[in-house]
Amino acid sequence: MPGEKTIVRTTCPRDCYDACGIAVIKRGGKVTKVLGDPDHKVSRGALCGKCAIAYNGVIRDPGARLTRPLKRVGPKGEGRFQPIGWDEAIGIVADRLKAIAAEDGPQAIYHCHYTGTCSLIAGGFPMRFLNRLGASDIEPDTICNLAGHVALGYQYGSSVVGFDPRAARDAACILVWGANPAHSAPHAHKHWLKEAPGKKIVVDPFRHGTAAEADIHLQPFPGTDAALAFAMLHAIRAEGLLDRDYLARHTIGWDQLEPLLDPCTPAWGEARTGVPAALIAEAARLYGKGPSLLWLGQGLQRQPLGGNIFRAVGLLPPATGNIGKPGAGFLYLNGAGRKGIDGDYLEAPHLRPTPRTSLSHMDLVETLEAGRSIKALLCWNINIAASNPQQERLHRALRSEDLFTVSIDLFQTDTGDHADIVLPAASFLEFDDMVSSYFNLTLSAQAKAMEPIGEALPNQEIFRRLASAMGFNEPELYEPDAAILDRLAKSCGVTGGFEALAGAGTIELWPDPVPQFADGRFPTPSGKIEIASAAAARDGYPLVPQPQIDPRPRSGRFRLLSPASAWLMNSSYGNDPLIAQKNGEEGVTLHPEDATALGLEAGATVRLRNETGELAMRLAVAPVVPRGVALASKSRWIKGARGHANVNCLNPGRKTDMGESTAVHGVEVEILPQEAAADRPTASAAE
Numbered sequence: 001m002p003g004e005k006t007i008v009r010t011t012c013p014r015d016c017y018d019a020c021g022i023a024v025i026k027r028g029g030k031v032t033k034v035l036g037d038p039d040h041k042v043s044r045g046a047l048c049g050k051c052a053i054a055y056n057g058v059i060r061d062p063g064a065r066l067t068r069p070l071k072r073v074g075p076k077g078e079g080r081f082q083p084i085g086w087d088e089a090i091g092i093v094a095d096r097l098k099a100i101a102a103e104d105g106p107q108a109i110y111h112c113h114y115t116g117t118c119s120l121i122a123g124g125f126p127m128r129f130l131n132r133l134g135a136s137d138i139e140p141d142t143i144c145n146l147a148g149h150v151a152l153g154y155q156y157g158s159s160v161v162g163f164d165p166r167a168a169r170d171a172a173c174i175l176v177w178g179a180n181p182a183h184s185a186p187h188a189h190k191h192w193l194k195e196a197p198g199k200k201i202v203v204d205p206f207r208h209g210t211a212a213e214a215d216i217h218l219q220p221f222p223g224t225d226a227a228l229a230f231a232m233l234h235a236i237r238a239e240g241l242l243d244r245d246y247l248a249r250h251t252i253g254w255d256q257l258e259p260l261l262d263p264c265t266p267a268w269g270e271a272r273t274g275v276p277a278a279l280i281a282e283a284a285r286l287y288g289k290g291p292s293l294l295w296l297g298q299g300l301q302r303q304p305l306g307g308n309i310f311r312a313v314g315l316l317p318p319a320t321g322n323i324g325k326p327g328a329g330f331l332y333l334n335g336a337g338r339k340g341i342d343g344d345y346l347e348a349p350h351l352r353p354t355p356r357t358s359l360s361h362m363d364l365v366e367t368l369e370a371g372r373s374i375k376a377l378l379c380w381n382i383n384i385a386a387s388n389p390q391q392e393r394l395h396r397a398l399r400s401e402d403l404f405t406v407s408i409d410l411f412q413t414d415t416g417d418h419a420d421i422v423l424p425a426a427s428f429l430e431f432d433d434m435v436s437s438y439f440n441l442t443l444s445a446q447a448k449a450m451e452p453i454g455e456a457l458p459n460q461e462i463f464r465r466l467a468s469a470m471g472f473n474e475p476e477l478y479e480p481d482a483a484i485l486d487r488l489a490k491s492c493g494v495t496g497g498f499e500a501l502a503g504a505g506t507i508e509l510w511p512d513p514v515p516q517f518a519d520g521r522f523p524t525p526s527g528k529i530e531i532a533s534a535a536a537a538r539d540g541y542p543l544v545p546q547p548q549i550d551p552r553p554r555s556g557r558f559r560l561l562s563p564a565s566a567w568l569m570n571s572s573y574g575n576d577p578l579i580a581q582k583n584g585e586e587g588v589t590l591h592p593e594d595a596t597a598l599g600l601e602a603g604a605t606v607r608l609r610n611e612t613g614e615l616a617m618r619l620a621v622a623p624v625v626p627r628g629v630a631l632a633s634k635s636r637w638i639k640g641a642r643g644h645a646n647v648n649c650l651n652p653g654r655k656t657d658m659g660e661s662t663a664v665h666g667v668e669v670e671i672l673p674q675e676a677a678a679d680r681p682t683a684s685a686a687e
């Protein structure tokens with residue numbers, strides 16, 4: 001019946017802790033509105049601001065979306081393209097890949113992907129093709145969170161078995177360390193944290209919304225968190241709150257660690273971190289008494305010593321026995337494997353003809369510049385031109401006529417502008433898939449609500465077509481979505497398969513809060529928490545975590561933080577006009593005393609500058625960061641931006657101590673009035 005209202009329940013697959021339930025409103029078979037599902041436990045009828053706009057804006061706007069495959073016609077990087085048919089586009093890509101594989105070996109074909117969509121098939125199935133091809137990977141997590149994974153791997157044997165957020169009902173204290181739920185997990189901020197009965201402690205240099213509402217906000221200088229953790233442990237010991245029984249039964253190496261605590265009094269901690277000693281002691285008492293939850297943010301490990309920081313903060317749960325009991329535990333991410341998802345089934349690494357080769361995102365630019373090993377670059381679920389470090393050099397390297405680049409995306413991104421072939425991907429509203437929240441222990445359906453816009457195709461279909469054009473025969477490469485979804489749902493214990501999951505929307509996989517590591521057994525070599533890690537020592541790290549801090553920036557320089565913005569999802573939605581309006585001009589915030597010292601006033605245009613690049617930004621002044629810290633936010637779109645650059649033009653791509661991962665929150669800059677900077681040599685002129 002025309003005009004009849006129907007509702008499709010689906011799930012947001014963005015890289016976000018929340019995994020919101022969505023209600024897609026249709027009239028007469030046409031989508032009219034995308035809303036939060038009122039019956040969903042997380043979204044409760046409201047999407048976050050950015051998705052509420054984008055899902056009713058650019059995501060459904062045929063004028064904004066890529067609707068046909070494109071072939072480059074102008075010089076590389078200029079952004080001139082001509083529409084072509086799918087067969088021609090797939091044919092061009094397959095021919096080029098075959099030629100490179102024959103001449104240089106398939107390892108010369110690199111692909112990079114990340115979490116543009118976190119739905120399981122669109123995020124995982126393309127790997128079957130890339131594995132079969134034998135392509136090299138740009139190591140995905142090196143752009144985001146690998147240091148934390150490596151550090152927790154040494155210590156706990158796993159970084160993807162976190163607390164069950166439902167444990168909050170039994171927690172006397174929730175410690176959020178280096179995460180900004182107000183931006184990056186807006187529903188956890190608005191509902192989960194607010195409804196939790198325990199006291200909230202936030203450790204963050206930025207007094208963000210969650211920090212401002214906490215019972216205690218510790219505001220360390222960036223990169224000093226290991227010293228803060230040691231000072232808290234010192235205070236915990238002084239208060240008699242060490243759980244020596246837990247340490248004896250479930251850890252190794254406390255004996256080597258404990259003497260390091262001796263000098264680390266709260267006053268020592270204050271001198272290194274800037275956090276008042278009394279607050280360190282108060283937070284230590286609260287956390288130590290427990291039961292306490294510890295949320296380890298991803299921002300925390302994006303520091304030069306991020307791995308050591310994670311190992312140091314990771315000492316708190318075992319030292320206080322805050323693990324394995326109700327209301328206690330720590331969380332980095334909750335992985336899908338824990339819920340029954342078999343990653344090897346999804347990605348089929350057994351299809352690889354040769355051992356896997358990979359490269360850190362931090363080495364991408366140098367390797368491209370060297371011009372030998374990377375002949376083709378396939379980019380899917382990622383926008384490297386906006387979100388990767390060494391932006392100017394990256395763009396230049398991507399403009400090489402010798403490099404064959406494919407961008408698969410919903411939009412013509414800055415990466416797409418540098419491609420030879422652009423392939424239009426379908427949005428999450430346009431195909432069935434599944435979403436596994438990395439916070440809650442739930443599984444959700446992504447249900448098709450509309451036909452793909454134009455000729456867009458889901459990632460998986462694009463890679464099936466590529467497999468066929470390459471002449472690959474393995475049945476894994478052609479397995480239909482419906483069969484995969486059914487198998488995945490059943491492997492998580494959803495006996496009715498995908499249909500049952502789609503009917504429910506989201507399923508809690510366990511009826512009650514799941515205690516974390518309740519049996520006290522850890523997947524480390526010793527089966528215990530390895531405070532002293534022989535594996536870490538073998539890899540060249542200290543045997544136990546150290547109370548180390550980064551040196552303060554040299555005089556006149558600021559530590560630049562560029563964490564998640566409330567109005568963007570990484571670089572996504574950078575092309576939505578309403579979001580652009582909300583976001584205003586690219587800005588940087590300084591402490592009032594720093595602004596005064598520099599003679600700068602709020603609203604002025606300032607220039608941020610270092611060896612890597614230079615960028616104009618609008619200055620805001622507020623006491624939300626310590627002195628010496630400048631706060632911006634990550635990854636706007638570049639095209640249309642002033643100076644044709646974003647904050648990543650200032651990021652030298654320094655690696656973390658562990659995992660060769662991004663140390664983006666360790667960037668240092670000078671801040672100058674606009675006129676003064678114009679007289680000085682720019683980074684590009686200096687190169």
Ligand SMILES: Nc1nc2c(c(=O)[nH]1)N[C@H]1C(S)=C(S)[C@@H](COP(=O)(O)OP(=O)(O)OC[C@H]3O[C@@H](n4cnc5c(=O)[nH]c(N)nc54)[C@H](O)[C@@H]3O)O[C@H]1N2
Nearest residue numbers: 116117144381382383387408409425562569570571572634
């Ligand atoms: N300065 C600074 N830079 C940072 C960070 C920071 O903190 N500061 N954070 C880093 C982090 S943590 C990350 S994860 C990266 C992420 O950075 P980006 O790669 O910018 O991540 P997203 O915007 O999530 O997604 C990338 C693209 O995936 C596309 N996409 C969405 N769904 C699909 C789909 O179904 N198929 C295909 N083919 N494409 C799809 C989107 O349109 C988008 O263009 O940025 C990093 N960059």
Ligand SMILES: Nc1nc2c(c(=O)[nH]1)N[C@H]1C(S)=C(S)[C@@H](COP(=O)(O)OP(=O)(O)OC[C@H]3O[C@@H](n4cnc5c(=O)[nH]c(N)nc54)[C@H](O)[C@@H]3O)O[C@H]1N2
Nearest residue numbers: 178179180183184206222223297298299563564568569570
């Ligand atoms: N709205 C929105 N939501 C997002 C994203 C987005 O871009 N926008 N991105 C998504 C992605 S890909 C990711 S990885 C997550 C990341 O989400 P989070 O885990 O919240 O990580 P960030 O936003 O990078 O940084 C979080 C906090 O770390 C703090 N921080 C930086 N350096 C230090 C330090 O040395 N010590 C301490 N204690 N804190 C520090 C920053 O000030 C910031 O407030 O968010 C996801 N959700």
Ligand code: SF4
Nearest residue numbers: 012016019020048051
């Ligand atoms: S991005 Fe996060 S908060 Fe926004 S709708 Fe998606 S899951 Fe919810």
Ligand SMILES: [Mo]
Nearest residue numbers: 015143144145
């Ligand atoms: Mo990320």
